[in-house]
Amino acid sequence: MAEPEFDCDLFVIGGGSGGVRAARIAATHGARVMLAEESRMGGTCVIRGCVPKKLMVFASAHPLAAAEARAYGWSADLGPFDWPRFHGTLMTELDRLEAAYTRNAENAGVTIHHQRARIVDHHTIALADGRQFSTKTILIAVGGRPFVPDVEGAELAMISDDLFLMEQLPKSILLVGAGFIACEFATILAGLGVETSLAYRRDEPLLRGFDGELREMATEQLRALGVNVMLGTEPKSLAKADDGIAVVFNDGHERRYDAVLYATGRAPYTGDLGLEKTGVHRDGRGAIVVDEWSQSAVPSIFAVGDVTDRVNLTPVAIREAHAFADTMFGGRPRKVDHDLVASAVYLRPFEVATIGLTEEEAHDRGPVDVYAATFRPMRSAFAGSNVRALFKLLVDPETDRVLGCHLFAPDAGELIQLVAIPITMGATKADFDATMAVHPTIAEELVTMREPARRHRPDAVSERATA
Template sequence: MTFDYDLFVIGGGSGGVRAARIAAGEHGARVGLAEESRMGGTCVIRGCVPKKLMIFAAQAAQMADEMRGYGWCHAETGPFDWHFFREKLDEELNRLERAYTHNAEKSGVEIHHQRARLVDHHTVELADGSRKTAKHILIAVGGRPARIGIPGEELGLISDDLFLLEDLPRRALLVGGGFIACEFATILNGLGVDTMQAYRGDAVLRGFDREMREMASLQIQQLGVDLRLGLSPTRLEKDAGRIATHFDDGTVEHFDAVFFATGRQPYSWDLGLENTGVHRKESGAIEVDEWSQSSVPSIFAVGDVTNRVNLTPVAIREGHAFADTVFGGRARKVDHSLIASAVYLRPHELATIGLTEEQARLRGAADVYSAVFRPMRSMFAGLDARTLMKLLVDPETDKVLGCHIFGPDAGEMIQLAAIPITMGATKADFDATMAVHPTAAEELVTMRHPVRRIREETDPGAV
């Protein structure tokens, strides 16, 4: 059978574009790609990139406080100009979208700016009714924000909407306690919005190391965010131009905007999967094996739509490995067992790789090395920001099982720490590394004695 393409990719985000570019540009495959929205996907257009730029903007007022502590006694910030920022942000996102499109086309990828649905194992139908055939089909459509299923939730916004606001609200509610909710709460607070964050748990960032969660929760509160733990909304109603929000403790609060940041779902609906027999999990995630291949041999999937590890670099690595395996004659799998990540709070970030203390306790014994201190920069300025460095070490093999950092530029530090940890470094390797002084990161190589040894428990508590 003759096909229109060797590969057709559904989704123009990070994973899909990487797979398309490698397959076409490096391995000579005939590649088509369909994207229903904007090239670049969630990370570039409505996720990582605009969020990080907003974090930078939100930090400016706090920088003025720090400057005064260093002698710039009249350093002040005026009111934040959202419209000025939005215009610059839109220009940058447009530039990035053009770059994604140009680089894909330069590699030989034919782009269709419309939605595509599966017709059968080798055929997709575009929104204009035309059909394209391909020997292989890759689904890389990512995920979409989820709501929580309460009456009146249509009055609320999702995380994507923050980047599209015409004006900033005077008072806003963030519902959730994960990456997005915590980052957006600190952003809005830093931009001058009276911000409340409601989360049903007893500490934000479920799944992270407990000590780190507690540090993050405390910092969010110290910033001025009204963090309400153990609290969930039950109903939203319109009330004199505002949103009356009813909570499960019986209270009612009024907001100008309510944002749901309660997780994301694989964007696998209305893709025509029922025409193919591709298996999905209860969550909607497409089931794939270690090669990113679905239950249908000609159909593959990468990125958040598979709900393995929902991070942009993971989607990129999966897309690249897929292209090398199928078109490059180099079989490559992606190891999802050890992946670094960072939460871009302010002023201190949270970054991690490997086991948390709670996970290490389930595994068996582990030595905990940690240091809590006020960084030189903050202490001199009179600020009370605290940094926490933590290593988890196997007492039998001396291998570093996990590294957790809460502090300035923690994301930058964890990227470098991830290299030796991924290589299987031991605590002795860290100890043998000369410190760079004065830095916060030197604590990672100067902690000589464990503060405690944890032993295996059947109930590690809330993780």
């Protein structure tokens, strides 16, 4: 029997980083591709995430830069921060990036529908305007959306998307959460002069899931920046007040803020997509369950990026999307290895960056040697800063392979990208030791740590190595 004729070979739902990459690559392989995006092309990362956030981090760092300049002998003084001016320039840049995403997809041959799409059946898509298209393959790349807990008055709070739309900065703000977004926004807002508080429901350092030492150093840095970090604390109710938002916390005390922002994680955006009619499996968080080829339980339906809740980072979504397109339309089957994924948290003055196992994970796994160096970097120390950097390598004593690297340092995000290459290739500690140092740099610590700071052994007390 002849294969039925379809309107297109691939229909992509979602115009973010993953969806656009899959659409473009599939089209360059000769596929007929359509894409639907209900909001703005570029998705979360470009429009309301990574890009505008990083630009805001840059903006917030200038008071620290001015203070350092004065320590180095310059007469450096900053006037008040002009949010409307910065925000206008930011919106112009986001418009430019959105246009580039749209143009690049269309130039590759992708037909874009700027509206919501829903799945009718395994091979049919319906647009919001009523049109329907048949497609051989469907790719869902709709990402995630901020999650807000069920708290009385939560509708008064902002989510991360709203931060980029503010016409003016609040004088005071409460951030709720402890992950990437909460910590980065705390850095940004405090740096821009906003009286910033951060509430985390657990009585432990921020950035759960990261290496323990990094978590402690990041938490203390936020406090040093002026952020009121409240551990073991969470809002029980929010109410509108004449002078802002009245927040009652779990211990009974009440405080008032100009604004409250929930940064309590993100959830896959799978509601009202028509999935319940398809047989596509979703987990308890709503994420689409896929196999190593990004294929769902329905052979014609695939999913990539945050909607699958595997590793929720933009480069991962892009890699998954590219592998999908090459596999399905390019005749080059490829899978994505999610085991070693570098990441960074853009704090100031020092960033957090990591790849591989944390010290805690490595300890649970088996024997591990921990090479660690903490020190005051020359540049900031000269300016009078007491902030200490951390460089840590975790090494398997049996194979000598480097299992993880954790950095707390200036521009740590840039450093971890370079370190990720040898670690992904399976580099050993001997490979690091054989590399000549570049002096004076902070990164030379990665190749000059000769003796482990501590050793973890199963069923044995951790011992301190003697230099």
